[in-house]
Amino acid sequence: MKPKDILKQAQEGKYALGSFNFSTAEVLRAIIESAQAAKSPVIVSTSEGEADFFGLRQAAALVESWRLQTGLPIILNLDHGKSLDKIKQAVEAGYSAIHFDGSKYDYEENIAKTKEAVDFVKSVNQDIIVEGELGYLRGSSSLHEEILEIKEEDLTKPDQAADFVQRTGIDSLAMVIGNAHGVYTQSPEKLRLNRLGEIKAAVGGQVFLVLHGGSGVPPEDVRGAVELGIVKVNVNTDMRLAWRQGLEKSLQESQDATPYKLLQRSYEAVREVVKNKISTFKT
Ligand code: 13P
Numbered sequence: 001m002k003p004k005d006i007l008k009q010a011q012e013g014k015y016a017l018g019s020f021n022f023s024t025a026e027v028l029r030a031i032i033e034s035a036q037a038a039k040s041p042v043i044v045s046t047s048e049g050e051a052d053f054f055g056l057r058q059a060a061a062l063v064e065s066w067r068l069q070t071g072l073p074i075i076l077n078l079d080h081g082k083s084l085d086k087i088k089q090a091v092e093a094g095y096s097a098i099h100f101d102g103s104k105y106d107y108e109e110n111i112a113k114t115k116e117a118v119d120f121v122k123s124v125n126q127d128i129i130v131e132g133e134l135g136y137l138r139g140s141s142s143l144h145e146e147i148l149e150i151k152e153e154d155l156t157k158p159d160q161a162a163d164f165v166q167r168t169g170i171d172s173l174a175m176v177i178g179n180a181h182g183v184y185t186q187s188p189e190k191l192r193l194n195r196l197g198e199i200k201a202a203v204g205g206q207v208f209l210v211l212h213g214g215s216g217v218p219p220e221d222v223r224g225a226v227e228l229g230i231v232k233v234n235v236n237t238d239m240r241l242a243w244r245q246g247l248e249k250s251l252q253e254s255q256d257a258t259p260y261k262l263l264q265r266s267y268e269a270v271r272e273v274v275k276n277k278i279s280t281f282k283t
Contacts, residue, residue: 003096003129004171006041006073007208010231016281018214019043019077020274021141021236023050025062026267027243032066032074034274040282041073043097043232047080051090060094075129079234087117097129099174103136107160110134114168122169129208131232134164135176137212139184141236148184150176155195158202165207172208172232175199177225179213183237189213191221193228200229208232215241219280226283235277242269 001009010017018035022028022044035042046059063076077097078090087098100117102110114132121130135156138148156175165173177199178191200209211230214222215237222233246265256262 001041001073002127003075004127006075007129007172007231009041011205011208011229014227015283016211016226016231016233017041017043017075018274018277018281019045019075019079019210019232019234020239020277021045021047021050021079021234023053026263027239027270028059028062028066030267030270031239031274032070032072034271035074035278036070036072038275038278040278041075042278043075043077045077045079045099045234047236048078048082048086051078051086056090056093056095064094077129077131081117084113084117084120087120091121091124091128095128097131099131099133099172101133101174103133107164111164111167114164114170118169129171130169131172131174131208131210132164132168132170133174133212134161135174137174137176137179137181139181139213141181141215141240142183143237143241144182144184145186146184148180148187148189150178150180150189155192156199158195158198161199162202162204165203170207172210173199173203174210174212174234177211178221179211179217181213181237183216183241189217189221191217191225193221193224196225196228196230210234214238214277222280223283226281233277233281235273238273238277239270242266242273245269 080101102113136154214233214235246269
């Protein structure tokens, strides 16, 4: 199945796919086996840093082996690609989706750079999904003790979103509607669902709507967002925290140094997170 058809199916079925990050083989296995148990298509992602650790070609080869073994529709996505060079490498390696994050640039420059990414990817392969990003997404995929403050000007503006989609030719739009990367212990993220509704009305059904920062958002807010048309929810921190807790427990319990034994709890913990997320995203 083509990557766009997988997302289209989600759009029509009114559910979202999880986009789960990985940088190690047992996390990838946990994501895919959890999705397989839920009979759900899945998106697996590497950020630039995660891809540098794992290897772009190695990620593509391993994901392909999981496709063959499970028969599951699996999209391999470059998450927050920041340079055209990295995007070229990911496309060459065989990634099926690219997220170009030009949100640090001013509006016109973001449009120009995103369009450049779209034009390049589509010139190589029309079937690869390209996602652009508009709005200022705060945080990083870890635990934060400070209070999260999302400002009105951080949010994606509906009229700009429509213009951005039209001028860049992206397939998917990542937006800021109260979401942030990471888990905030002092201030859970609160989604502005009204804003999502306005963005959707402005861009129409021509583009897939994406929610980053899927950790730390109350499940009822995520469900509300999926009901309003979000088809991809990115998750990283919740899996990282589960992975670490699993490893800590193993290290406390045993003096063993066998990697596959030490990583068993991490594998199980990540698998459980993915299971719960998939069930939330099905609304
Ligand atoms: P979280 O780390 O908050 O889950 O966000 C992940 C993400 O959006 C990756 O692009």
